Amino acid sequence: MIRTQLTLRVNDREHEIWVRNDRTLLDVLHDDLGMPDVRYGCAEGVCGTCTVLLDGDPVSACSMYAVQAEGHEVMTLRGWSDPRDEPHPLQKRFLERGAAQCGFCTAGVLLTAATLAQRNPAASREEIRHELVGNLCRCTGYQAIVDAVEDYLHTPAERTAEMGGAQ
Ligand code: FES
Ligand code: FES
Missing domain, CATH: 1.10.150.120 ([2Fe-2S]-binding domain)
Structure with a gap:
Protein backbone atom coordinates (compact mmCIF):
# COMPACT_ATOMS: atom_id res chain seq x y z
CA MET A 1 0.00 0.00 0.00
CA ILE A 2 1.27 3.45 -0.91
CA ARG A 3 2.33 5.70 1.94
CA THR A 4 2.16 9.48 1.90
CA GLN A 5 3.92 12.09 3.96
CA LEU A 6 1.34 14.36 5.50
CA THR A 7 1.19 17.53 7.48
CA LEU A 8 -1.90 17.25 9.63
CA ARG A 9 -3.04 20.24 11.60
CA VAL A 10 -4.86 19.06 14.71
CA ASN A 11 -5.91 21.24 17.63
CA ASP A 12 -3.75 24.12 16.39
CA ARG A 13 -0.66 21.93 16.15
CA GLU A 14 1.05 20.53 13.07
CA HIS A 15 2.03 16.87 12.87
CA GLU A 16 4.40 15.62 10.17
CA ILE A 17 3.66 11.94 9.64
CA TRP A 18 3.86 9.16 7.07
CA VAL A 19 0.59 7.29 6.65
CA ARG A 20 -0.64 4.46 4.49
CA ASN A 21 -3.17 5.87 2.06
CA ASP A 22 -5.90 3.52 3.30
CA ARG A 23 -5.67 4.77 6.92
CA THR A 24 -8.71 6.69 8.03
CA LEU A 25 -8.50 9.95 9.89
CA LEU A 26 -9.77 8.04 12.93
CA ASP A 27 -6.91 5.51 12.64
CA VAL A 28 -4.34 8.25 12.53
CA LEU A 29 -5.78 10.47 15.25
CA HIS A 30 -6.49 7.64 17.69
CA ASP A 31 -3.69 5.17 16.97
CA ASP A 32 -0.83 7.16 15.47
CA LEU A 33 -1.24 10.49 17.25
CA GLY A 34 -2.58 8.97 20.49
CA MET A 35 -5.78 10.94 20.84
CA PRO A 36 -8.20 8.86 22.93
CA ASP A 37 -10.89 11.53 22.76
CA VAL A 38 -11.50 10.40 19.16
CA ARG A 39 -13.11 7.00 19.64
CA TYR A 40 -13.69 3.87 17.65
CA GLY A 41 -17.33 2.85 17.59
CA CYS A 42 -18.86 1.34 14.49
CA ALA A 43 -16.06 2.42 12.10
CA GLU A 44 -18.80 2.63 9.46
CA GLY A 45 -19.95 6.23 9.72
CA VAL A 46 -23.05 5.41 11.74
CA CYS A 47 -22.50 6.04 15.46
CA GLY A 48 -20.74 9.42 15.66
CA THR A 49 -18.29 8.47 18.44
CA CYS A 50 -15.39 9.44 16.17
CA THR A 51 -16.75 12.94 15.46
CA VAL A 52 -14.19 15.69 14.98
CA LEU A 53 -14.50 19.17 13.52
CA LEU A 54 -13.04 19.67 10.06
CA ASP A 55 -12.78 23.38 9.32
CA GLY A 56 -15.45 23.82 11.98
CA ASP A 57 -17.93 21.25 10.69
CA PRO A 58 -18.59 17.91 12.37
CA VAL A 59 -17.43 14.87 10.40
CA SER A 60 -17.02 11.19 11.19
CA ALA A 61 -13.28 10.60 11.25
CA CYS A 62 -13.82 6.95 10.34
CA SER A 63 -15.47 7.97 7.08
CA MET A 64 -12.58 9.82 5.50
CA TYR A 65 -8.97 9.00 4.75
CA ALA A 66 -6.32 10.81 6.72
CA VAL A 67 -4.77 12.08 3.48
CA GLN A 68 -8.02 13.96 2.78
CA ALA A 69 -7.55 16.01 5.96
CA GLU A 70 -4.32 17.63 4.82
CA GLY A 71 -4.77 21.35 4.33
CA HIS A 72 -7.72 21.43 6.74
CA GLU A 73 -8.07 22.32 10.40
CA VAL A 74 -8.96 19.29 12.51
CA MET A 75 -10.28 19.79 16.01
CA THR A 76 -10.96 17.09 18.57
CA LEU A 77 -12.75 17.43 21.88
CA ARG A 78 -9.51 18.27 23.66
CA GLY A 79 -8.83 21.09 21.26
CA TRP A 80 -12.33 22.42 21.70
CA SER A 81 -12.25 22.23 25.50
CA ASP A 82 -8.85 21.70 27.09
CA PRO A 83 -9.30 19.31 30.05
CA ARG A 84 -6.75 21.35 32.02
CA ASP A 85 -9.09 24.34 31.90
CA GLU A 86 -12.50 25.02 33.33
CA PRO A 87 -15.12 22.85 31.57
CA HIS A 88 -16.89 24.49 28.66
S1 FES B 1 -16.79 5.10 14.60
FE1 FES B 1 -18.96 5.15 14.30
S2 FES B 1 -19.22 6.85 12.96
FE2 FES B 1 -17.09 6.64 13.13
S1 FES C 1 -23.39 5.98 25.07
FE1 FES C 1 -23.17 6.11 27.22
S2 FES C 1 -23.58 8.22 27.64
FE2 FES C 1 -24.01 7.97 25.51
Whole structure:
Protein backbone atom coordinates (compact mmCIF):
# COMPACT_ATOMS: atom_id res chain seq x y z
CA MET A 1 0.00 0.00 0.00
CA ILE A 2 1.27 3.45 -0.91
CA ARG A 3 2.33 5.70 1.94
CA THR A 4 2.16 9.48 1.90
CA GLN A 5 3.92 12.09 3.96
CA LEU A 6 1.34 14.36 5.50
CA THR A 7 1.19 17.53 7.48
CA LEU A 8 -1.90 17.25 9.63
CA ARG A 9 -3.04 20.24 11.60
CA VAL A 10 -4.86 19.06 14.71
CA ASN A 11 -5.91 21.24 17.63
CA ASP A 12 -3.75 24.12 16.39
CA ARG A 13 -0.66 21.93 16.15
CA GLU A 14 1.05 20.53 13.07
CA HIS A 15 2.03 16.87 12.87
CA GLU A 16 4.40 15.62 10.17
CA ILE A 17 3.66 11.94 9.64
CA TRP A 18 3.86 9.16 7.07
CA VAL A 19 0.59 7.29 6.65
CA ARG A 20 -0.64 4.46 4.49
CA ASN A 21 -3.17 5.87 2.06
CA ASP A 22 -5.90 3.52 3.30
CA ARG A 23 -5.67 4.77 6.92
CA THR A 24 -8.71 6.69 8.03
CA LEU A 25 -8.50 9.95 9.89
CA LEU A 26 -9.77 8.04 12.93
CA ASP A 27 -6.91 5.51 12.64
CA VAL A 28 -4.34 8.25 12.53
CA LEU A 29 -5.78 10.47 15.25
CA HIS A 30 -6.49 7.64 17.69
CA ASP A 31 -3.69 5.17 16.97
CA ASP A 32 -0.83 7.16 15.47
CA LEU A 33 -1.24 10.49 17.25
CA GLY A 34 -2.58 8.97 20.49
CA MET A 35 -5.78 10.94 20.84
CA PRO A 36 -8.20 8.86 22.93
CA ASP A 37 -10.89 11.53 22.76
CA VAL A 38 -11.50 10.40 19.16
CA ARG A 39 -13.11 7.00 19.64
CA TYR A 40 -13.69 3.87 17.65
CA GLY A 41 -17.33 2.85 17.59
CA CYS A 42 -18.86 1.34 14.49
CA ALA A 43 -16.06 2.42 12.10
CA GLU A 44 -18.80 2.63 9.46
CA GLY A 45 -19.95 6.23 9.72
CA VAL A 46 -23.05 5.41 11.74
CA CYS A 47 -22.50 6.04 15.46
CA GLY A 48 -20.74 9.42 15.66
CA THR A 49 -18.29 8.47 18.44
CA CYS A 50 -15.39 9.44 16.17
CA THR A 51 -16.75 12.94 15.46
CA VAL A 52 -14.19 15.69 14.98
CA LEU A 53 -14.50 19.17 13.52
CA LEU A 54 -13.04 19.67 10.06
CA ASP A 55 -12.78 23.38 9.32
CA GLY A 56 -15.45 23.82 11.98
CA ASP A 57 -17.93 21.25 10.69
CA PRO A 58 -18.59 17.91 12.37
CA VAL A 59 -17.43 14.87 10.40
CA SER A 60 -17.02 11.19 11.19
CA ALA A 61 -13.28 10.60 11.25
CA CYS A 62 -13.82 6.95 10.34
CA SER A 63 -15.47 7.97 7.08
CA MET A 64 -12.58 9.82 5.50
CA TYR A 65 -8.97 9.00 4.75
CA ALA A 66 -6.32 10.81 6.72
CA VAL A 67 -4.77 12.08 3.48
CA GLN A 68 -8.02 13.96 2.78
CA ALA A 69 -7.55 16.01 5.96
CA GLU A 70 -4.32 17.63 4.82
CA GLY A 71 -4.77 21.35 4.33
CA HIS A 72 -7.72 21.43 6.74
CA GLU A 73 -8.07 22.32 10.40
CA VAL A 74 -8.96 19.29 12.51
CA MET A 75 -10.28 19.79 16.01
CA THR A 76 -10.96 17.09 18.57
CA LEU A 77 -12.75 17.43 21.88
CA ARG A 78 -9.51 18.27 23.66
CA GLY A 79 -8.83 21.09 21.26
CA TRP A 80 -12.33 22.42 21.70
CA SER A 81 -12.25 22.23 25.50
CA ASP A 82 -8.85 21.70 27.09
CA PRO A 83 -9.30 19.31 30.05
CA ARG A 84 -6.75 21.35 32.02
CA ASP A 85 -9.09 24.34 31.90
CA GLU A 86 -12.50 25.02 33.33
CA PRO A 87 -15.12 22.85 31.57
CA HIS A 88 -16.89 24.49 28.66
CA PRO A 89 -20.37 25.81 29.63
CA LEU A 90 -21.95 23.17 27.38
CA GLN A 91 -20.06 20.49 29.31
CA LYS A 92 -21.34 21.98 32.56
CA ARG A 93 -24.90 21.71 31.23
CA PHE A 94 -24.24 18.05 30.45
CA LEU A 95 -23.10 17.51 34.03
CA GLU A 96 -26.10 19.33 35.49
CA ARG A 97 -28.54 17.34 33.38
CA GLY A 98 -26.82 13.97 33.69
CA ALA A 99 -26.45 13.93 29.92
CA ALA A 100 -23.28 11.83 30.03
CA GLN A 101 -23.46 8.41 31.63
CA CYS A 102 -20.80 6.02 30.32
CA GLY A 103 -19.49 8.97 28.30
CA PHE A 104 -18.58 6.97 25.23
CA CYS A 105 -20.70 9.08 22.90
CA THR A 106 -20.15 12.37 24.70
CA ALA A 107 -17.20 13.81 22.79
CA GLY A 108 -19.03 13.47 19.50
CA VAL A 109 -22.29 14.76 20.89
CA LEU A 110 -20.62 17.83 22.39
CA LEU A 111 -18.81 18.74 19.19
CA THR A 112 -21.94 18.32 17.09
CA ALA A 113 -24.06 20.33 19.55
CA ALA A 114 -21.45 23.08 19.73
CA THR A 115 -21.61 23.64 15.99
CA LEU A 116 -25.40 23.76 16.15
CA ALA A 117 -25.11 26.50 18.77
CA GLN A 118 -23.07 28.50 16.31
CA ARG A 119 -25.27 27.93 13.28
CA ASN A 120 -28.71 27.95 14.86
CA PRO A 121 -28.74 29.22 18.44
CA ALA A 122 -32.55 29.40 18.34
CA ALA A 123 -32.87 25.70 17.49
CA SER A 124 -36.01 23.98 18.71
CA ARG A 125 -35.97 20.63 20.53
CA GLU A 126 -36.87 18.96 17.26
CA GLU A 127 -33.99 20.67 15.50
CA ILE A 128 -31.62 19.64 18.29
CA ARG A 129 -32.78 16.04 17.95
CA HIS A 130 -32.40 16.21 14.19
CA GLU A 131 -28.88 17.60 14.48
CA LEU A 132 -27.83 14.82 16.82
CA VAL A 133 -29.32 12.01 14.75
CA GLY A 134 -25.82 10.88 13.73
CA ASN A 135 -24.60 10.62 17.33
CA LEU A 136 -25.88 7.43 18.91
CA CYS A 137 -26.16 7.12 22.68
CA ARG A 138 -26.87 3.78 24.34
CA CYS A 139 -27.34 5.14 27.86
CA THR A 140 -29.35 8.31 28.18
CA GLY A 141 -32.36 7.88 25.93
CA TYR A 142 -31.40 11.31 24.54
CA GLN A 143 -33.81 13.27 26.75
CA ALA A 144 -31.09 14.55 29.08
CA ILE A 145 -28.82 15.37 26.15
CA VAL A 146 -31.50 17.44 24.44
CA ASP A 147 -32.29 19.14 27.76
CA ALA A 148 -28.63 20.05 28.26
CA VAL A 149 -28.21 21.41 24.75
CA GLU A 150 -31.45 23.34 25.03
CA ASP A 151 -30.35 24.88 28.35
CA TYR A 152 -27.11 25.97 26.74
CA LEU A 153 -28.79 27.43 23.66
CA HIS A 154 -31.21 29.34 25.85
CA THR A 155 -28.40 30.99 27.81
CA PRO A 156 -26.87 33.40 25.27
CA ALA A 157 -24.55 34.95 27.86
CA GLU A 158 -22.75 31.63 28.20
CA ARG A 159 -22.34 31.25 24.47
CA THR A 160 -20.88 34.68 23.92
CA ALA A 161 -18.70 34.71 27.05
CA GLU A 162 -17.12 31.35 26.42
CA MET A 163 -14.97 31.53 23.29
CA GLY A 164 -14.08 27.83 23.08
CA GLY A 165 -12.66 26.32 19.91
CA ALA A 166 -16.06 25.80 18.31
CA GLN A 167 -17.44 29.18 19.28
S1 FES B 1 -16.79 5.10 14.60
FE1 FES B 1 -17.09 6.64 13.13
S2 FES B 1 -19.22 6.85 12.96
FE2 FES B 1 -18.96 5.15 14.30
S1 FES C 1 -23.58 8.22 27.64
FE1 FES C 1 -23.17 6.11 27.22
S2 FES C 1 -23.39 5.98 25.07
FE2 FES C 1 -24.01 7.97 25.51
